[in-house]
Amino acid sequence: MSELSNDTLKIGITVAVLCHCFGLMYFTSPVTEDSDFPTTVIVKLESAQAAVSEQGQSLGMESVSENSLTEKRVADKKREIYLQYLEDVSLCIHARRFLEPNSHGLIGIALYKIRVDSDGAFTSASLYKSSGNKQLDRAGMTAVKACSGFVKRPPSTGVQPMNIYQEVRYQYRLR
Numbered sequence: 262m263s264e265l266s267n268d269t270l271k272i273g274i275t276v277a278v279l280c281h282c283f284g285l286m287y288f289t290s291p292v293t294e295d296s297d298f299p300t301t302v303i304v305k306l307e308s309a310q311a312a313v314s315e316q317g318q319s320l321g322m323e324s325v326s327e328n329s330l331t332e333k334r335v336a337d338k339k340r341e342i343y344l345q346y347l348e349d350v351s352l353c354i355h356a357r358r359f360l361e362p363n364s365h366g367l368i369g370i371a372l373y374k375i376r377v378d379s380d381g382a383f384t385s386a387s388l389y390k391s392s393g394n395k396q397l398d399r400a401g402m403t404a405v406k407a408c409s410g411f412v413k414r415p416p417s418t419g420v421q422p423m424n425i426y427q428e429v430r431y432q433y434r435l436r
Contacts, residue, residue, distance in 0.1 A: 339418075342415045343415070343417070343418055346418065347425060349412045350377075350408065351427060351428075353412050354407075354408050357403075357407040358404045359400075360400070360403050363396070364397075367396065367400060367431035368432060369394050369430075370428050370429070370430050370431070371390065371391060371428070371429050372389045372390035372427070372428050373426070373427050373429065374386070374387050374389040374424060374426055375405060376422050377424075377425060378422055379422070380414060381409075381410050382410040383405065383406070383408070383409035383410070386406060386409075388401075388402065401431075405427065
């Protein structure tokens with residue numbers, strides 16, 4: 262009985278594999294060489310603003326003018342400058358994490374809300390989300406305050422005070 266069950270199982274598996282192979286050959290269509298469409302299409306949307314006009318109307322391909330392309334390039338450049346500024350502030354703060362005594366063994370992340378004036382000075386800084394460790398929170402605030410005015414704010418970010426949120430990360434033996 263065991264030998265018969267074993268043979269039945271082998272036959273069943275063989276039939277299933279053959280049906281599967283036949284199905285793949287029968288139901289798949291070959292790709293033609295003279296196709297008008299590319300085989301891979303990648304669409305990236307960097308922001309929702311890229312697809313919406315200033316009046317809030319969606320922009321189709323037919324409505325893209327040279328002016329809107331120029332405006333998009335200017336906006337992209339401003340965004341790039343702004344993101345680089347945020348990166349520079351982050352690097353400045355992280356380079357000063359260990360100003361407080363005994364801060365080298367800290368582990369955790371604290372989040373700070375920083376109000377930045379037009380010249381790059383921090384007019385206020387507050388703990389937005391605690392790490393749960395008061396010593397780490399205090400050391401992070403010291404690092405934030407040490408960077409006030411150190412990184413100049415780019416003119417393209419405007420003159421109005423702006424709020425930024427900055428994580429300060431501490432990891433064991435990370436300098």
